[in-house]
Amino acid sequence: MLDRKQIPNLITGSRLLAIPVLWLFAFLDRPLVVGAGLFFAWLSDALDGFLARLLDARTAWGSQFDSISDTLMFVSAIVWVAMLRPEFIVEHALLLAVWLGIGVAAYVVAWIRFRRLPDVHLLSAKAGNFLGFLFGAYLLAFGTYPDWVAGVVLGWCILAACETLLVVAIFDEVDDRILTVFHGPARSRGPAREPDP
Numbered sequence: 001m002l003d004r005k006q007i008p009n010l011i012t013g014s015r016l017l018a019i020p021v022l023w024l025f026a027f028l029d030r031p032l033v034v035g036a037g038l039f040f041a042w043l044s045d046a047l048d049g050f051l052a053r054l055l056d057a058r059t060a061w062g063s064q065f066d067s068i069s070d071t072l073m074f075v076s077a078i079v080w081v082a083m084l085r086p087e088f089i090v091e092h093a094l095l096l097a098v099w100l101g102i103g104v105a106a107y108v109v110a111w112i113r114f115r116r117l118p119d120v121h122l123l124s125a126k127a128g129n130f131l132g133f134l135f136g137a138y139l140l141a142f143g144t145y146p147d148w149v150a151g152v153v154l155g156w157c158i159l160a161a162c163e164t165l166l167v168v169a170i171f172d173e174v175d176d177r178i179l180t181v182f183h184g185p186a187r188s189r190g191p192a193r194e195p196d197p
Helices: 004-027 031-054 060-084 086-091 093-114 123-142 147-170
Strands: none
Touching: 004 031, 004 060, 031 060, 031 123, 060 086, 060 123, 086 093, 093 147, 123 147
16 A cells, blocks of 8 residues: 655656656657646646645655756756757847856755755745746747746746855755745754655
């Protein structure tokens, strides 16, 4: 029988398994399907975190698994946009380069300092994830977008990447309890995770 505490990890795993399927549709030049898949990936990301908290199933392993899945989906989404909507990449190359540069720097600093991905779940990053996945799904599916919306989404994502870089650079310990660079870990909420088996 399935342990209910494994449900969040199964949802995260389904998101990971969806990546090669979406790659297939990207190679078949089916941007509507890829956009819809990216939308459902965002829903699964929101759902697995919600259920992990609801079922008291938060673990360090689950947090890392979620971060790995999100990172692979994110990198794939950028490549899908480049493949299927290259005009967006050309029009916003500078902002995209700044965002990716800061994001890569955060990963490098986290790896050097902590030997792991920066699996902090900052409020700014959660909002950026929400905006980025929804915008990416819409862009892939329909190919059009208001230019100001692209600017807002990319600007927010740059700010979230800057905050992530600051957190992994200045805090001695990082985990998913850190909500903002200004408040540090939310220790008043009690232990963030169950011990891993």
